[in-house]
Amino acid sequence: MKIEAVDFFYLAMPEITTEADGSQDALLVRVAGGGHVGWGECEASPLVSIAAFVTPMSHGVCRPVADSVLGKPLDNAEDIGRIAADVEYNSMDLLQAAHTFSGVEMALWDLLGKATGEPVWRLLGYSASHRKTPYASVLFGDTPQETLERARTARRNGFTAAKFGWGPIGRGSVADDADQFSAAREGLDKNGILLVDVGQIFIEDVEAAAARLPALEAAGALWLEEPFQGGALDAYGALARRSGKVKLAGGEAAHNIHMARHLIDFGGVGYVQIDCGRIGGIAPAKKVADYAVKKGVTYVNHTFTSHLALSASLQPYAGLADHRICEYPAAPKPLAWEFTASHLERDGNGEIAAPDAPGLGIEISPEGVRKYLREAEIKVDGRVIYATPRL
Amino acid sequence: MKIEAVDFFYLAMPEITTEADGSQDALLVRVAGGGHVGWGECEASPLVSIAAFVTPMSHGVCRPVADSVLGKPLDNAEDIGRIAADVEYNSMDLLQAAHTFSGVEMALWDLLGKATGEPVWRLLGYSASHRKTPYASVLFGDTPQETLERARTARRNGFTAAKFGWGPIGRGSVADDADQFSAAREGLDKNGILLVDVGQIFIEDVEAAAARLPALEAAGALWLEEPFQGGALDAYGALARRSGKVKLAGGEAAHNIHMARHLIDFGGVGYVQIDCGRIGGIAPAKKVADYAVKKGVTYVNHTFTSHLALSASLQPYAGLADHRICEYPAAPKPLAWEFTASHLERDGNGEIAAPDAPGLGIEISPEGVRKYLREAEIKVDGRVIYATPRL
Numbered sequence: 150m151k152i153e154a155v156d157f158f159y160l161a162m163p164e165i166t167t168e169a170d171g172s173q174d175a176l177l178v179r180v181a182g183g184g185h186v187g188w189g190e191c192e193a194s195p196l197v198s199i200a201a202f203v204t205p206m207s208h209g210v211c212r213p214v215a216d217s218v219l220g221k222p223l224d225n226a227e228d229i230g231r232i233a234a235d236v237e238y239n240s241m242d243l244l245q246a247a248h249t250f251s252g253v254e255m256a257l258w259d260l261l262g263k264a265t266g267e268p269v270w271r272l273l274g275y276s277a278s279h280r281k282t283p284y285a286s287v288l289f290g291d292t293p294q295e296t297l298e299r300a301r302t303a304r305r306n307g308f309t310a311a312k313f314g315w316g317p318i319g320r321g322s323v324a325d326d327a328d329q330f331s332a333a334r335e336g337l338d339k340n341g342i343l344l345v346d347v348g349q350i351f352i353e354d355v356e357a358a359a360a361r362l363p364a365l366e367a368a369g370a371l372w373l374e375e376p377f378q379g380g381a382l383d384a385y386g387a388l389a390r391r392s393g394k395v396k397l398a399g400g401e402a403a404h405n406i407h408m409a410r411h412l413i414d415f416g417g418v419g420y421v422q423i424d425c426g427r428i429g430g431i432a433p434a435k436k437v438a439d440y441a442v443k444k445g446v447t448y449v450n451h452t453f454t455s456h457l458a459l460s461a462s463l464q465p466y467a468g469l470a471d472h473r474i475c476e477y478p479a480a481p482k483p484l485a486w487e488f489t490a491s492h493l494e495r496d497g498n499g500e501i502a503a504p505d506a507p508g509l510g511i512e513i514s515p516e517g518v519r520k521y522l523r524e525a526e527i528k529v530d531g532r533v534i535y536a537t538p539r540l
Numbered sequence: 541m542k543i544e545a546v547d548f549f550y551l552a553m554p555e556i557t558t559e560a561d562g563s564q565d566a567l568l569v570r571v572a573g574g575g576h577v578g579w580g581e582c583e584a585s586p587l588v589s590i591a592a593f594v595t596p597m598s599h600g601v602c603r604p605v606a607d608s609v610l611g612k613p614l615d616n617a618e619d620i621g622r623i624a625a626d627v628e629y630n631s632m633d634l635l636q637a638a639h640t641f642s643g644v645e646m647a648l649w650d651l652l653g654k655a656t657g658e659p660v661w662r663l664l665g666y667s668a669s670h671r672k673t674p675y676a677s678v679l680f681g682d683t684p685q686e687t688l689e690r691a692r693t694a695r696r697n698g699f700t701a702a703k704f705g706w707g708p709i710g711r712g713s714v715a716d717d718a719d720q721f722s723a724a725r726e727g728l729d730k731n732g733i734l735l736v737d738v739g740q741i742f743i744e745d746v747e748a749a750a751a752r753l754p755a756l757e758a759a760g761a762l763w764l765e766e767p768f769q770g771g772a773l774d775a776y777g778a779l780a781r782r783s784g785k786v787k788l789a790g791g792e793a794a795h796n797i798h799m800a801r802h803l804i805d806f807g808g809v810g811y812v813q814i815d816c817g818r819i820g821g822i823a824p825a826k827k828v829a830d831y832a833v834k835k836g837v838t839y840v841n842h843t844f845t846s847h848l849a850l851s852a853s854l855q856p857y858a859g860l861a862d863h864r865i866c867e868y869p870a871a872p873k874p875l876a877w878e879f880t881a882s883h884l885e886r887d888g889n890g891e892i893a894a895p896d897a898p899g900l901g902i903e904i905s906p907e908g909v910r911k912y913l914r915e916a917e918i919k920v921d922g923r924v925i926y927a928t929p930r931l
Contacts, residue, residue, distance in 0.1 A: 167600040200591040209558040245636040380798030407771030
């Protein structure tokens with residue numbers, strides 16, 4: 150088949166706040182070809198990512214993403230790889246291209262899976278989709294008491310693992326942060342898996358991050374996530390050499406395979422976290438998973454949004470039985486829940502798995518999409534190059 | 541003063557081709573405050589970069605660049621650093637932000653220089669602006685004969701150094717490429733400085749790149765530029781260990797300081813090439829120059845567009861007397877020449893220097909801007925969030 154159409158749907162909550170909650174808006178991608186339709190999602194700024202698909206060309210290697218996708222053949226996994234290589238070369242000077250293409254690539258896999266009747270994980274070469282232990286991904290409360298309550302809620306909702314992120318951590322004293330970590334531990338009970346995400350707050354200040362290690366170890370945190378800017382490999386490496394039982398985790402900002410590999414090789418992370426909505430889609434994430442296996446590092450998905458993104462993010466490591474932890478958006482905004490008609494519900498053991506169904510195995514809800522759809526339009530020299538498409 | 545307004549002007553040639561010539565369009569940035577005006581230029585996709593400035597917020601760390609710039613105080617260099625840090629944090633999930641902010645940051649320096657009556661290089665801490673040896677930056681011809689003629693033209697135009705880039709290199713045989721290299725050498729004469737840029741053509745294939753080394757050495761090429769993707773540090777490092785007299789050069793794709801440092805530390809480049817229109821502006825480029833000095837690597841600007849971009853790109857290493865080579869857009873499209881009213885002309889020795897004048901020392905030509913200005917408009921939910929501003 151040929152890729153006949155690529156359409157972008159910009160969804161948003163009526164009000165967007167400054168909290169670090171990426172489920173407040175979404176960029177849904179629909180790809181059509183051969184009588185089938187595939188869906189994907191960019192974990193990225195919707196409007197800017199749309200612009201990178203439709204913009205006029207600047208020069209030979211600053212072309213819109215559309216140029217490498219529309220009208221191209223799609224009959225097997227190699228075709229997706231060929232399109233990805235074209236995007237990488239033809240759009241090398243277009244920084245946003247990786248974020249834009251991530252959602253498109255996901256949709257291409259969904260389309261190919263539907264056309265062939267195979268789940269994506271099988272198209273990737275896996276023979277089984279192993280069950281994963283989801284952790285609830287929540288934000289630290291403003292106070293330790295709030296954090297304690299959120300941890301209790303997570304446990305009450307059947308989560309044996311929870312990740313606390315952002316909030317006041319790193320903005321006050323080391324003792325303040327220690328109170329937060331121990332509140333999270335208390336709420337999870339002593340057997341719960343506790344993960345901590347500090348959202349790059351220490352920029353590249355190794356000492357400031359290291360000062361939090363004793364409290365993290367005392368609280369039994371399994372990992373410390375994103376202490377520094379995504380590219381601060383030296384800082385990661387220096388902290389990793391001192392972090393003892395608490396392993397470093399990072400990688401969500403990786404917008405190409407190189408960045409993820411460098412975090413492993415030079416940054417010394419113990420957990421590499423990949424967002425398929427940013428790294429260029431499912432295939433590059435699978436390559437990172439292969440590399441992680443080779444290097445003795447554990448692969449984890451990064452997913453804070455919808456169950457479409459969740460299914461996509463499970464595919465790259467669905468066949469890795471030993472890489473069990475998975476991020477699960479425990480309290481997304483209604484938008485992220487409502488625009489899919491199906492969800493990856495946890496089973497009796499509280500576990501989930503990439504669906505054994507064609508493509509990504511997730512149905513879109515047209516009502517859910519319509520409810521949050523924003524109207525956007527981009528015009529150049531009087532010509533409309535983007536308008537919100539019909540569902 | 542306060543930053544009162546930031547305006548973007550999207551310029552383009554009437555026809556854009558697929559040649560790797562980044563001067564076919566331009567994104568000019570005007571910043572106003574305290575009765576002064578500063579100008580900068582993004583070396584990036586104009587429309588996508590504009591979108592990153594004006595887009596609605598997605599969440600707390602995926603905010604439009606505007607949020608960290610408009611209305612902020614600007615009285616000294618530290619203020620620019622503070623704004624840059626805010627952009628980096630508040631827009632960490634907005635990939636295009638670095639490209640957008642690059643032109644804004646340049647304009648902030650120009651504005652600050654005009655307000656204080658100082659050239660930017662002095663605000664950066666340099667006491668002199670040393671003269672540089674410009675190399676003509678041209679593309680390889682389709683045939684060795686064409687390349688020979690372009691080399692002769694460069695020499696006839698008074699250039700003692702020339703860089704040949706892109707074209708057929710890496711697409712045919714090793715022998716074909718050798719013919720091109722030797723044609724360039726012949727045209728430059730035996731004393732000319734020959735530089736070769738292959739535009740990432742080998743992706744991360746070390747052997748394919750290494751196969752060209754003997755011919756490059758025979759032609760006396762000083763450097764081999766961008767053999768691989770910007771992030772392919774392993775490939776860079778492996779080739780650097782085998783490259784002998786021909787040093788590796790790279791860095792133009794760096795959109796943060798980390799990337800440039802990693803090319804030095806892990807990629808083993810001998811020349812680090814920074815585009816102020818991509819790395820986040822002038823201050824991060826200066827930090828790379830400081831790091832290059834410390835590591836015994838030579839700093840070079842990357843500039844293929846206007847003389848506004850050229851002046852900006854000279855500032856970060858204006859005071860480094862030993863870092864003499866500079867890229868000089870020898871044959872830009874008329875647009876890039878015409879939108880500035882002043883230019884950095886070469887002196888009797890064929891040399892140039894960052895101007896000893898307030899700010900960047902380059903005047904904008906309103907007629908030149910108007911001639912190439914494109915009308916663009918971005919609307920969300922019926923509200924116009926960008927329209928081409930008045931000059």
